[in-house]
Amino acid sequence: MPMPESQPEVLPSAAHERPGPVPPAEPPSGSDPALHPRILDPVLQVEELSLWYGETRALESVSLQVAARRITAIIGPSGCGKSTLLRCFNRLNDLVDGVRIAGDIRFEGMSIHDPTTDVNLLRKRVGMVFQKSNPFPKAIYENVAYGCRIHGTRRKRELDEIVERSLRSAALWDEVKDRLEESALGLSGGQQQRLCIARAIAVEPEVILLDEPCSALDPIATAKVEELMLDLKSRYTLIVVTHNMQQASRVSNYTAFLYLGRLVEYGETERVFINPMKKQTEDYITGRFG
Ligand SMILES: Nc1ncnc2c1ncn2[C@@H]1O[C@H](COP(=O)(O)OP(=O)(O)O)[C@@H](O)[C@H]1O
Ligand SMILES: [Mg+2]
Numbered sequence: 591m592p593m594p595e596s597q598p599e600v601l602p603s604a605a606h607e608r609p610g611p612v613p614p615a616e617p618p619s620g621s622d623p624a625l626h627p628r629i630l631d632p633v634l635q636v637e638e639l640s641l642w643y644g645e646t647r648a649l650e651s652v653s654l655q656v657a658a659r660r661i662t663a664i665i666g667p668s669g670c671g672k673s674t675l676l677r678c679f680n681r682l683n684d685l686v687d688g689v690r691i692a693g694d695i696r697f698e699g700m701s702i703h704d705p706t707t708d709v710n711l712l713r714k715r716v717g718m719v720f721q722k723s724n725p726f727p728k729a730i731y732e733n734v735a736y737g738c739r740i741h742g743t744r745r746k747r748e749l750d751e752i753v754e755r756s757l758r759s760a761a762l763w764d765e766v767k768d769r770l771e772e773s774a775l776g777l778s779g780g781q782q783q784r785l786c787i788a789r790a791i792a793v794e795p796e797v798i799l800l801d802e803p804c805s806a807l808d809p810i811a812t813a814k815v816e817e818l819m820l821d822l823k824s825r826y827t828l829i830v831v832t833h834n835m836q837q838a839s840r841v842s843n844y845t846a847f848l849y850l851g852r853l854v855e856y857g858e859t860e861r862v863f864i865n866p867m868k869k870q871t872e873d874y875i876t877g878r879f880g
Contacts, residue, residue: 624867625654627844627857633658633797633827634679639693641674641683648674650851651693656797656844661819661828663842663859665835667879671851672831676799679829680716681709697797714741717790721802723782725774725789730766733774733785737793752792760788761818780811784818791822798822800830804837816841835875839863847871 632655641649648671656662664672677683678695681702695702702712714737725733734753735743743749753770757763762784766777774785783803790798800819804812819828819841832838838845838859845862847855847870855862855871866872873879 624855624857624871625853627861629655629657629844631658632656633698634829635696636675636678637694637696639675639678639691639695641671641678641692642690643686644688648851649678652848652851652853653693654846654853654856656827656829658827659823659825660843661823661830661841662844662846663838664829664831664846664848665833665838665874666848666854667874668833670848672848673801674851675848676718676801676829676831679797679799680713680718682713682718684709714793715795716797716799717793717795719783719786719790719798719800719803721805723779723786723806725777725782725785727773727775729771730774730777730785731770734788734792737789741793756788756792757785759791759822760784761814761821762788778811780807780814783807783811783815787815787818787822791826795826797827797829800828802831802833805833812837835863835877847874849874 634656636652636654639649639652666672683689731753734756735749738752804815842859845859846853849870855868863875
């Protein structure tokens with residue numbers, strides 16, 4: 591009689607992990623435990639990624655795996671490369687002159703730098719929300735419908751459905767449903783940021799990148815966006831850059847600490863905040879520098 595397959599060891603993280611048959615990515619043996627958490631179902635794999643702006647190196651051999659349908663926070667002092675790393679995931683740095691990249695990122699196993707990669711499709715699948723909310727100076731409806739029009743959806747009925755669904759997903763529908771034809775610029779800062787999230791959701795991405803999405807918002811608007819992120823992670827993979835340590839610990843499942851372009855520590859958020867393995871991480875999260 592064949593032996594039953596052994597069950598994977600249950601780690602403390604198991605409580606918030608999605609159950610399923612996907613084999614977990616085991617940390618490479620002999621690897622630094624401060625950098626290699628056990629990631630179930632990695633959707634993005636960063637492999638020894640370095641990036642230079644001209645002569646200046648902004649990222650140095652960063653390797654990490656991003657878990658599907660979880661929130662990964664990227665923290666670190668200003669200028670350490672957080673936004674640069676975030677922009678690598680959908681190749682937004684391609685638009686910057688003089689950028690050179692070494693290493694790779696795999697998205698569902700495929701290199702995003704492969705010559706056959708359709709960059710427009712990549713940016714549809716990996717959407718972006720910026721620090722300063724940037725709605726188009728158009729009607730609320732148009733802001734959400736825009737991406738779908740670009741990608742070829744023309745029928746009014748279909749667009750109406752997408753707009754409503756996206757605004758509902760972004761927890762904004764009830765606030766704007768009676769003013770869809772009014773300018774998006776008349777919304778409050780927090781509403782504008784949720785509108786930008788609705789716009790990102792409308793084209794049905796798999797991953798949403800958020801670069802300090804709350805740094806221009808008041809505490810109430812911030813709480814709404816955080817609540818929204820927690821809600822979205824059941825359907826999307828979120829990567830959020832934040833300089834707000836409380837935010838990282840409140841919302842994220844995994845935290846990456848970058849310093850001077852290098853990944854110093856990466857692990858489950860609770861572990862990183864309660865039991866940092868590197869002195870630099872501890873100094874940063876306890877506010878000794880940064
Ligand atoms: N477009 C650019 N051209 C040249 N240098 C850049 C550019 N963008 C960022 N940098 C530099 O790269 C480093 C990392 O920047 P960035 O990723 O924006 O850091 P963070 O988001 O952590 O504040 C900084 O030294 C910054 O000055
Ligand atoms: Mg930044």
